[in-house]
Amino acid sequence: MKKLIQFYLFIIFSIPCFSQSFSFEWTKQLSSTYFAEYIWEIATDNDGNIYGATDGGGIQTFLDTTFDVATSASSTVLFKINDAGERKWLRHITNSENGSIAVDSNKKVYSGGWFIGSSSLPPYTLTAGAGFGNSSYYTTLDSLGNFTSATKVFSGNSFLNSIAPVICNEAGDVAYIDNREFPSGFTYIQYHTLTKKNSGGTSWTKAFTTTDVVPLYIDPANNLYIKGAYTSAITVGGTTLTNSGGQDIYVAKLDGAGIYKWVKKIGGNHDEWLQSAATDADGNLYISGYFNSDSIDLDGIKLYAELTENNSFVAKINAAGNYEWAINLDSNAYHFAMNLLVDEDGNKVLITGRYTEEMTLGTDILTVTPDQNIYVARLDLSGNILSGMQITFPLSATIYDRKLISPESMLICGTFSGSVAFGDSTYTSAGGDDGFITKINFCELPATYYADIDNDGYGTPDTFTTACNMPIGYTNNSSDCDDSNNAINPLALESCNTIDDNCDGNIDEGLIIATITPASATSFCKGESGILNANTGVGFSYQWKKNGVNISGATSSSYTATKTGNYSVLITIPGSCNDISDETSVTVYNKPNATITNIDATNDLCFDTSIKLKTGNGVGFTFQWYKGATALAGATSNIYFATTSGNYKVKTTNSFGCFKMSTPYTIIKTCKLGESDSPNLQVLIIVLVALKCQQPIQLLKIVNFGNQSL
Known part of the structure; x- marks a missing residue:
């Protein structure tokens, strides 16, 4: 089974930090008992979902699903998974190969490839043309994986037909190339038809017979950038391009209607390759690739190489089609610039590729390991190298495509045979080459993650690893006190069971809070x-x-x-x-004491007209004197002078408001007039005590107030 292997790799990176820290988060294997399996391309949408196109046959196992696609022919499998590697959908295109895939912001999927005989894309069926060759197809799917269109692009008496790659922008403007080989004696003549389908419904095609052509990039303004390679003078879009020796390359800009805006050549005395392109917000184009020449010329800007084999170049072309700068990343090392992204948030250009000799990027020195060595370089918009980092990848794995899905995560897909270790996990092919897709996380400062065996979101401090992103089965804390029981964790409710349910070091606490x-x-x-x-x-x-x-x-x-x-x-x-x-x-x-003390010698007003009564005093004490039950106005001292007979009491209150009423103290007056029932009779009793007179009393006459004689 012949494979049309075309390395049109478009890798998108957006990396805020650069270091040697990376880890494999997950890997998915596509295996079969009969055929070699390949994962050719991957794409991502703006929600982080991942789309891919595979080749293979026989009884396949992929994404925890086993299915029999064919035992005598290959089929393409299109798939969608989420960022965690979990399957969303799988779709088969029977009797087909070389699937290409792209997705827009509405999650509409575009794909193309080639098929032989009859190909099923339910509910569509395509039939190849007569002859000994194959036919190319173009198809679309909705976000749920339902085929919404399927078209046989070309069929005829050609040996090989294929559509690859298919690209689109977020608006759904699409471009693809239909490649054909026609027999001519003992050789084959190649034809390439470029098709542009605009989201507004218009489309156009252009045929190329003297040069191959590949759609590179569609910018937000619907300008299409293409690349081509040639070995003799050609004319592209009305511009004649001479050949400097070996294989020269060009990049051209076409507007949405297919009108050429400019064409730029890159030439040297040997071969050059253009790999990727992207634009910034101002419409400037950045391109990357590599060359084997002693030097290359970019409209008067010359780049030189100390080692005349595999040198990476990066260049900036403004919207008018003029080169602003071009650089060789390292003229003293073997390296291949494969992919490029403009980081508009950070105003940086990011380049990735592979290298085989020690490489210097800015002040960073990238060493060589026995594995595949991948570099990532960061440049400012003026072409100055800011920094670099390296990632190592299994040597026996063949990479077909790779994409960045976050500032610190990337996807790589391809094929492998035998046993290959992707991080800590080893995978063994089932019967020949098996396909793979893997997610790699990388960062400047890796974090520590802890095993979460009971999957309650809390990890055990006994088992941990360091990684850029949290591995499956791990968490970012070590606060679980029993990782074998998911009912025991720091957020668990404590129950009366003699167990520390919430891992706070206390048992059965908080079940009852006494107040x-x-x-x-x-x-x-x-x-x-x-x-x-x-x-x-x-x-x-x-x-x-x-x-x-x-x-x-x-x-x-x-x-x-x-x-x-x-x-x-x-x-x-x-x-x-x-x-x-x-x-x-x-x-x-305590209540205060309230006792009345008579300071005078008598309690009889006949002998003392004002009798001094006193009670004990204290700090903050207040007093109120009473005669009988009546409070005496103004009598609020601890001393009171009684002038009338009666029963006296005192109420003593301390500073706390506690009070005590004394027992009554009686004041008498024994010398007062008696009272009679007769209103006109008042008797004055005079007690003569120790009366001393010079003359004896002869007669004592007592009269009342009415002058009546008693």
């Missing part, structure tokens, strides 16, 4: 009380404590405190898990 809520003041006067309430729940039991000591009989959800102390409660829930509350402080204030 005390005072229902009244916690500071009060002696003789009063304060009520303390604990939180309640089904099956809760209680034990109240004072100063850490159990209070006998205090086993209800409330407790009435009458003494000073620090009170807490131990709550136990079903299962015997418990918690003790924070302490609540209760303070009981």
Whole structure:
């Protein structure tokens, strides 16, 4: 089975950092018991989904799926997987090979290749033309993998027909080349037909017979850039190109209508190859490739090589078609510039390729390993080399295409035979060449990731690795305390089971949180009380404590405190898990003393018209004197002078608001007039005590206020 192997590799990188740190995240193998298997091309959409085109036959196994595509002929398999390598869909194109694939921003898929006999693209069937050759086809699919069109592009008495590559921009403007070989005696004449399908519905074709041609890139403005190679003078778009020796190359710009805007030649005394192209926001074109000549000329800009074999070049052409600069990445090493991307966010040009001799990029020296050595160079928009990095890849794997899917991740596809190690995993081909697609992560500062055996999002500190991106089965933390049980992790809810469910170093904590809520003041006067309430729940039991000591009989959800102390409660829930509350402080204030002391010698107003009464004083004390039940106005000192008879009391209040009422103290007046039922009779009783007179009293006459004689 003959393969049309055309290396039209378009690799897109956007790399913010450069180092030797890289790792294989995953690898998918396409194997068969009968045929060699190939994965030719890959493409990505703006959501990170991955699309690919494969060749193979027999009983194939791919993406955890086994299917019999054919036992006597090859078939193309188109596939879509997500960024994790998980299958979204697989579609077969029977009796076909050399599949090419592209995808636009709407996830519409474009593909082409060649087929023999009858080819099925359900619901379409294509039949090859008569003769001994094959026919080329072009097809489209929607985002779900359904074929939406299928067209036989050419069939005739040619030996080989094929469409490769197919390219598009995000808007869905498409270009492809139909390659044909017609027999002419003992040789073959090659014809190349370039087709452009615009998203607006128009299309055009151009035929090339004296040069091969490949569509390189379609910019956002729908300008198409093509490349070609030639060994003698040719005319392209009205521009005559001379040959400098060996194989010269050219790049041309065509607008959406197919009108040539400019054509540029790159020539030297040996061979040159143009590999990739991309534009920036201003419409400047950047190209990359390699040459075997002593020097090459780019419209007067000459690049020289100390080693006349495989030197990478990069050049910038402005929108008008004039070279602004061109450089050789390293004139003292063997290297092949294969792919290019303009990083518009960082205003950088990124180049990738392979090298076989120690290579210097800026201040970075890239060493050579026994494996395949891949370089990535970063340039500013003026063509100055800023830095470089290296990636090593298995030597026995053949790379057909590679794409960057994030600033630190890339995809590589191709074929291998025997046993090949992609990172830590080894893959063995089933019966000849097997296809592969692998995701590689690379970065400047790799992180540490931990094995997550129970897949709960938390890793064990015992098993870890360092990588640029998190490997499958790993996580970015080491906080799991039991990686064999996914119910045990830092976010788990603690249960009453004598196990540290949430990995915080405590067992059965937080299931019950005991709290005390005072229902009244916690500071009060002696003789009063304060009520303390604990939180309640089904099956809760209680034990109240004072100063850490159990209070006998205090086993209800409330407790009435009458003494000073620090009170807490131990709550136990079903299962015997418990918690003790924070302490609540209760303070009981003593009442002040309230005792009346008579400072005078008597309590009889007949002998002292003002009797001094006094009670004890203290800091912050206040007083109120009473006669009977009536408060005496202004009597707020600890001293009171009683001038009338009666029962006197004093109320003493301390600074805490606690008060005490004294026992009554009686003031009397024994010398007062008696009272009679007769309103006109008042008797004055005079007690003569130790009456001394010079003359004896002969007669004592007592009269009342009415002048009545008693």
